[in-house]
Amino acid sequence: MKTNRPILAKSAQRGSSPLTLLDHTRQVKAAAEAIAAHLGYEVRLAGLGAALHDLGKAHPHFQTKIYGEEVPLQEQFPHRHELSSLGFLPLFDRADWPTLVDMVVAHHKSIRHDARERGILDLQRLGGPWIANHLLDWETWSGEALAVLNELQLSVALREVPRTEAEAALRYAVEHCRAQLRSAEWSAWRGVLMAADHFASALQHNTDKQLQGLFDKPNLGYFQQRTDNKLFPLSQTSADDQRPHTLVVAPTGAGKTDYLFRRCRGRVFYTLPFQASINAMFERVRAAETGGHVRLRHAMSKLVEGRTGRDVAEKLLQDKVGASVKVLTPHQLAAVAFGLPGYEAVLLDVRGCDVILDEIHTYSDKAQAMVLAIVDVLVQAGCRLHVGTATMPTALYHEVRRRLGGPAAVYEVRPPDEVLDSFDRHEVFKIPRNTEHPEALTATVDTLLRQAFAAHEKVLIICNTVLGAQAEFERLQREFPAVKAMLLHSRFRRLDRAELEKKLTAEFDGQPGPCFVVSTQVVEVSLDISFDRMITEAAPLDALVQRFGRVNRRRSPETIGKLKPIHVIEPAPKTLPYTREVVLRSYAQLPDAALLPERDLQHRLDIVYPDLTLADIDTHLIWDQGELIEGALTHRSRSMLVEALEIETAACILAADRAEYLNEKTSWERRIELEIPISWRTIQYNKNRQHYERLDFGAAPFVVPQPLADYQRLGLQLLEPDSFL
Incomplete structure (x- = not known):
């Protein structure tokens, strides 16, 4: 039944008021149009997709849940608001339908092989009245969704959509998605909508302000000016070679970081192998006053540890698109190679950018194979890759150079022996x-x-x-x-x-x-x-x-x-x-x-590592010669990456922090600060694990009853397994 209460898109979160469907749609529309404009996509289509994407939240099933009410037993069915949204396709030009479906149908879930079998093709395969369910009470709530569209003032002739047309639109979406499974190309439009939705959902009423400066190139003048210093040989090496990619092997202290930045021409993704090292690099970049959005991305967190007194919006932006400089580990780029949720948005973000891969050798065989797979995708995406290391076995060096396109595409920099001697x-x-x-x-x-x-x-x-x-x-x-x-x-x-x-x-x-x-x-x-x-x-x-x-x-x-x-x-x-x-x-x-002797290191390394041994992870990749294996609008679960690379992590908290962690007034940022990341194998093999409480909340951390004084002196104390993270 129709009610007078507002149609909500999101419940209260992070201390804010509930967000209406109209306000959220406006925010996503603004973000989608800005992102499309920056990336060279049709702004009109981006705005239409954003306007359509969440209309299905007006469905009574969604509104009942978001208001915290119990869904009647007869109405308890798997409801995907995106699919209900597609009932409004008949309002739009038929020529726009393929793009609109791409943007809407899978902006939360894969079209098939969803973990809970709620992708549109999963529902179709399982049978049952899923179309009727998603259009339940259509004649009542569709008018409320139309009122949202009317407020957006689209260049679209609005009218009531008969149920028969809405049903036909959903059947069209099924056939379109089946065809997309045969596509060898990824859906950039899906990436546009996902990027905009995540951006607006995080920033909410601050969306318009934070769109300013998005996708701006950084000012790298600080690094460009640090030249001709005899103490740092790379400062005297030209960075003007026109080849797109760079391979630099030089001792620590030779000026490698500055040189890698000097080779950059656009927005920069700076990757380092360890989470522990990216805080320092982030602060180093901030000190360079590059302008634009400068962000840091942790594997398990969305904020910079220990930072206070800054706008919350800055923290919420860390993993969103459009940064001028982003500091991260390669694991945060792994989505593009493994087809993890949101990989299209990541590809749109990184495409055509400069990517610095620092200390590329510092990985296990599986993680090293992952990095090389990422290199393949980034080259296909038109990125300029700049690889820097103090130590790289020749076998790995040759493989990296081959994947970058060989000497014709790679500018190779290595100090001569007489310079290396000064680093003894x-x-x-x-x-x-x-x-x-x-x-x-x-x-x-x-x-x-x-x-x-x-x-x-x-x-x-x-x-x-x-x-x-x-x-x-x-x-x-x-x-x-x-x-x-x-x-x-x-x-x-x-x-x-x-x-x-x-x-x-x-x-x-x-x-x-x-x-x-x-x-x-x-x-x-x-x-x-x-x-x-x-x-x-x-x-x-x-x-x-x-x-x-x-x-x-x-x-x-x-x-x-x-x-x-x-x-x-x-x-x-x-x-x-x-x-x-x-x-x-x-x-x-x-x-x-x-x-x-510094000049002897390469020879010694090649004795230790005479061959390149890479783990076989090909079965986990979504690309074959630059083409999609499983088709567009699908993705794989993040657990697949964990399984492939054996990098699964868990979290612990101290018993002294338990009450604060569980307190409903504690922000999610604070909970992340309280967590102690460890490898899953560490906790799995711990002899006391069965005695640790595990919270069904937040990151589901294990509660370790270690006295706070012991922790402050030694850090978390657990039994060590046969691995280290």
């Missing part, structure tokens, strides 16, 4: 293990530390696992209680991680010693820190080189030619999370009590 800065010492007297290893480390602290040195100690780092930190604090100390790894609350990184640069790297920091692999990439000495567990050579880059990092006339000590501990019987054979080959390539 580390003297490597091996620390042997004594299997009969294990305590000898501890005594050797402690002796080195006493000497270092007496000389007021800053020392970085790197362990391969979180558990190892926690244990070593506790031991060293007992042994050296008067020395300033810090522990850094991946298992801190997101709000604490940002503060730890700031403290690392301000109080440890930025102040004279003595001090020590115990860390895991999280310091390998991006963090601009420089220590006087390092003690590290053995690891693959490429990872070790990245670690070494945190010692004697700062180049000046006084530091060039000066060597700082690196102590590498002989591999233990178990080298988790790394493959033991690779770690043993890497350790064998290290000198002992001697310089590690």
